[in-house]
Amino acid sequence: MLFRSWTLSHCTSDPETTEITGPTYTNPQSRAADRANCSADRRHVVNLSTVFKAPKFSNRWVERTAGGWQLSNIIRAQTGGYASITTGVDNALTGIGGQRATQLLQNVYDANPTVDHYLNRAAFGSPVNGTLSTMRPNNVQLNGSLQVDMNLSRTFQIRERQSLQFRAEVFNLPNRLNAGAPTTGLNSTNFGKITTASDPRIMQFALKYLF
Numbered sequence: 001m002l003f004r005s006w007t008l009s010h011c012t013s014d015p016e017t018t019e020i021t022g023p024t025y026t027n028p029q030s031r032a033a034d035r036a037n038c039s040a041d042r043r044h045v046v047n048l049s050t051v052f053k054a055p056k057f058s059n060r061w062v063e064r065t066a067g068g069w070q071l072s073n074i075i076r077a078q079t080g081g082y083a084s085i086t087t088g089v090d091n092a093l094t095g096i097g098g099q100r101a102t103q104l105l106q107n108v109y110d111a112n113p114t115v116d117h118y119l120n121r122a123a124f125g126s127p128v129n130g131t132l133s134t135m136r137p138n139n140v141q142l143n144g145s146l147q148v149d150m151n152l153s154r155t156f157q158i159r160e161r162q163s164l165q166f167r168a169e170v171f172n173l174p175n176r177l178n179a180g181a182p183t184t185g186l187n188s189t190n191f192g193k194i195t196t197a198s199d200p201r202i203m204q205f206a207l208k209y210l211f
Contacts, residue, residue: 007045011038036136073150080142088187119192145178165208175201
């Protein structure tokens with residue numbers, strides 16, 4: 001069996017809100033200046049899942065060893081979200097946090113992006129004191145991700161009402177590095193570096209006795 005889906009979407013919004021204070025606008029005089037991509041925006045999301053069942057063999061011994069197995073996997077690929085490049089200081093002298101940097105170069109990524117050099121520091125600068133940047137929030141796209149999970153299982157019938165189920169599960173089968181977001185504050189010594197990632201390959205095995 002094969003199941004697949006592809007989602008194409010685009011999310012835009014005002015600043016993300018909190019239940020107590022509501023949205024915080026960097027420029028309270030212009031709501032449109034803070035309207036941009038959602039941080040959780042994923043333009044493309046592809047899901048593919050398959051289930052393979054071993055056929056029934058006529059030979060009894062072959063059936064006992066190779067029959068009854070089920071192999072399934074889930075593959076999920078998606079483009080990255082978006083982040084804002086901030087100065088980390090109060091350039092506008094307004095006391096409002098989250099003030100954004102100015103973009104100086106068209107290409108904001110390092111020539112050969114790595115986890116230590118993902119963003120090009122020279123591509124950004126700080127606005128003149130007393131002013132706000134015209135750069136919109138969440139306009140720098142982050143890394144996409146690819147997740148491949150697999151499951152192998154079989155149920156062994158012991159008696160009419162008793163069975164033993166074996167399961168082996170692997171998450172992130174290729175052990176791919178799904179890197180997190182880079183540091184986006186210009187005032188940080190780690191600017192442009194990626195210091196987080198999703199889980200590496202994880203394997204687990206289980207036996208379940210049903211009676």
